[in-house]
Amino acid sequence: MPELPEVETIIRGLEKKILGKIISKVESSRPRIFSGDPEVLKDREILNIKRRAKMIIFNLSDNLSLLIHLKMTGQLVFDEKKGKQKNRIVGGHPSADWMSELPNKHTHVIFYFKDKSVLYYNDMMRFGFVRIYPTDMLDKTKELSKLGPEPFLATLSPDYLMKVAEKHPKTKIKQIIMDQSNISGIGNIYADEILFCARISPLRLAGNVKKKEWKKLIECVRTILETAIKHGGSTIRDFLNAEGKKGKMQNYFKVYQRTGKECVECGGEIVRIKIVGRGTHYCPTCQK
DNA sequence: TTCAATGTTTAGAC
């Protein structure tokens, strides 16, 4: 999926378009992705859109919410008028799907609004989900209740991370920061970029990380994520949305997918290894 | 043909 910055970008784009809209109908034939009762969504108004970790929350009228996770390849595509391809807002995997006529074979949920506009949930790999919960129960759901602090909140502090590290002293730091129960919203791309920024090797064990380094890491988490949000994330390519914006963060990567290229700091070679099954990029000279 | 891809969960071994 999109990680935190991409989700944030999607939300900011969607907010301008669908706040206040009334759902007239919801269709889906993929129970694994959407198994709720579409009828309960009828006539509900979209009051606001929030993000928690990498999830999107639509708060609807009368205490109902939609919890959406795009996982690896989910997309939300908004069409002002059904059938026309202008005024589209998109977010998700950089496939050309959203350029084609919708719905297509990767469209799994369709939201129709009273004013004839449409929101499509597309997901090539079908890992994602759209679930219905009462708004006042969201914090107690299995999806949200175990999440760690949001990166921009003060609860993410060096002391907090010292405690996390005490609990998992033998776990590699990359795994620590990607674990959503420790910190919310960091995925594989930004984990690599954040660790390069902090000059910490992804292989370092959490128990060996000093408090000063955790402090630096938190600064990098915020800087990298803020920068990525400013650039509209890094997953939206080959497409200009209604505002003429597209994700540009991929142009600023210092290590991610730069295997064999020169380190921007020391000129050494960026190395690619595997950690917890995920491709990991770092500079062995700069990151210790 | 084989591998890796923005994510998360689960099962098994030590």
Next chain:
DNA sequence: GGTCTAAACATTGA
């Protein structure tokens, strides 16, 4: 219980 690995979900494209 901690930690590691692999696999599962499914599709595409290099």
